[in-house]
Amino acid sequence: MIERLKVRLAYQRGFQVVDGSSVLETFAERDDAFRFVLGKGARVWLAWSRTMIGGQSPPFDFTASFQQDAVGRILKAVSGPGAGTWFWTCYDGGARGTVATKEEAVVGVERAYTRRLLGADLPR
Structure with a gap:
């Protein structure tokens, strides 16, 4: 299970959820990116x-x-x-x-x- 995932700004595209160097998903809204992280059973990497x-x-x-x-x-x-x-x-x-x-x-x-x-x- 993944414990931590990064949420970063994706210039002019919203927010990306990243695991290491791999982009898992891109979202228009920050909250949607956080929901994705929660859905994976993880927490946001600050x-x-x-x-x-x-x-x-x-x-x-x-x-x-x-x-x-x-x-x-x-x-x-x-x-x-x-x-x-x-x-x-x-x-x-x-x-x-x-x-x-x-x-x-x-x-x-x-x-x-x-x-x-x-x-x-x-x-x-």
Whole structure:
């Protein structure tokens, strides 16, 4: 089963769903591309970068983007009772959680964003 698929802008044609270097399908509307991804039992593969705050990049802090819009964030707790755990949040809708690994945090944001955009629900 495919876990993640990229949705990218297809100039003057809408949006393409891509698996690696293969275009799976092209859609006129973004939501139709997301529905296709959900139909495959996958989540949208977001772009990840270091979080920048005041020109500084805090350690263990990453921002998720789709089409250049920030849509979520993950960060590692470095002190306190939750030290070593990862917090994740999806900005739209407020879904959030705390998990053991960075990979689980990425999954949390990508699932939440995919669900939120369509009002759908993915199995956990």
